[in-house]
Amino acid sequence: MTAFILLHGFAQTPASWGAVAAALQTEGHRTFVPDLYRQADRSLPALCASVAEVVRKVAAVEGVPVLVGYSMGGRIAAETLGRHPDLPLAGVVLESAGLGPADETARTALAERNAAWAGRLRAEGVKAFMDWWETLPLFATQRELPAETRAALCAERCTHDAEALAHSLEAWGAHRQATEAETLAALADLRDRGIPLLYLAGSRDEKYAAVAARAQAAGLPVAIVEGAGHNGHLEAPEAFRKIMTHKLALLC
Numbered sequence: 353m354t355a356f357i358l359l360h361g362f363a364q365t366p367a368s369w370g371a372v373a374a375a376l377q378t379e380g381h382r383t384f385v386p387d388l389y390r391q392a393d394r395s396l397p398a399l400c401a402s403v404a405e406v407v408r409k410v411a412a413v414e415g416v417p418v419l420v421g422y423s424m425g426g427r428i429a430a431e432t433l434g435r436h437p438d439l440p441l442a443g444v445v446l447e448s449a450g451l452g453p454a455d456e457t458a459r460t461a462l463a464e465r466n467a468a469w470a471g472r473l474r475a476e477g478v479k480a481f482m483d484w485w486e487t488l489p490l491f492a493t494q495r496e497l498p499a500e501t502r503a504a505l506c507a508e509r510c511t512h513d514a515e516a517l518a519h520s521l522e523a524w525g526a527h528r529q530a531t532e533a534e535t536l537a538a539l540a541d542l543r544d545r546g547i548p549l550l551y552l553a554g555s556r557d558e559k560y561a562a563v564a565a566r567a568q569a570a571g572l573p574v575a576i577v578e579g580a581g582h583n584g585h586l587e588a589p590e591a592f593r594k595i596m597t598h599k600l601a602l603l604c
Contacts, residue, residue: 353380354442355414357406359425360388361583363482363509363517368422371589379597382414388425392516396528397435399428404436411440418443418600422585424520425449427529434530434538443548443600444539447592448560448582451536451567452529462527470518478517482509493556493581505586536570548600549573554580554587575599 356376358369366385373383386406391399403419410417419441421429426449433444453459473481486494486506494502529535543549551574553564560582568574575595577584585592 353382355382355384355410355417357403357410357417357419358383358385359403359419359421359429360385361423361425362520363485363512364422364425365389365508365511367508369585372585372593375590375593376597384410384417388428389512389516389520392513392519394523396428396431396524399524400432400435403428403432404439407432407436407439407441416440416442418445420445420447420596421449422447422583423449424524427451427526428524430535430539431529433542434535437538437541441542441547443550444542445550445552445596445600447552447584448554448557449551449563450526450529450560451539451563452532452534453526454532459527459531462525466521466525466527470521473514473518473521478510478512478514481514481517482506485509490557490559490582493554493587494583497587501586532566536567536572539567539572540570543572550575550596550599552577552584552592552595554582554584556581573599 358373360366360368366387369385373385376383391402407417407419419429426446429444430446430449430451453462539549549572551564551567551572553560553576555561555576555578564574564576577588577592577595580587
């Protein structure tokens with residue numbers, strides 16, 4: 353069986369992977385879910401080094417793992433792979449993950465956006481920020497989830513400290529990543545070295561379905577979670593898990 357390292361998204365906790373982790377464990381797999389916000393004071397290079405160390409430690413004890421990242425966690429995974437290309441991995445899954453700015457103009461725009469969001473967090477506090485965050489078009493499909501699921505999602509987001517979230521936007525945001533072209537080249541290199549790699553996006557997530565299309569155009573394997581929005585593993589956990597494990601098995 354396989355070890356899976358699961359990286360959570362912005363304002364999430366390891367519990368966000370609960371349903372998928374439980375299903376993987378039922379199949380006999382081991383799961384490891386680092387709390388990225390335990391390192392909220394780190395720079396992106398330092399955080400990537402920490403993730404790389406987790407991969408190496410798991411590989412030494414459990415066997416070569418699969419690295420999975422959602423949204424912010426997927427961006428961190430992609431950046432880690434670019435910075436540490438020789439990690440021992442059995443596979444990589446990036447879910448709804450930005451792959452970096454298109455160019456320096458886009459980088460500047462992302463930096464300004466993330467700075468504005470960080471300022472809003474510090475000025476308004478976590479609860480007010482998250483009340484606004486949930487209204488973003490990116491999360492429209494999550495408004496169709498059961499009320500108890502939405503309440504739990506909001507409660508999870510509100511467990512965080514405003515400064516930790518603000519720092520993650522400023523220090524780990526997309527404006528800190530390599531460009532999309534550089535990231536795609538690093539991922540293609542992994543593919544060429546025989547490491548199974550999969551980019552996943554929800555069919556109702558227009559923004560990241562477009563990223564998936566660009567990844568596919570660059571020759572990377574892509575799968576779409578039908579009916580899901582930005583968070584496929586929350587909105588359709590069983591479909592997500594089946595697609596992930598089945599596609600990886602085919603790529604091996």
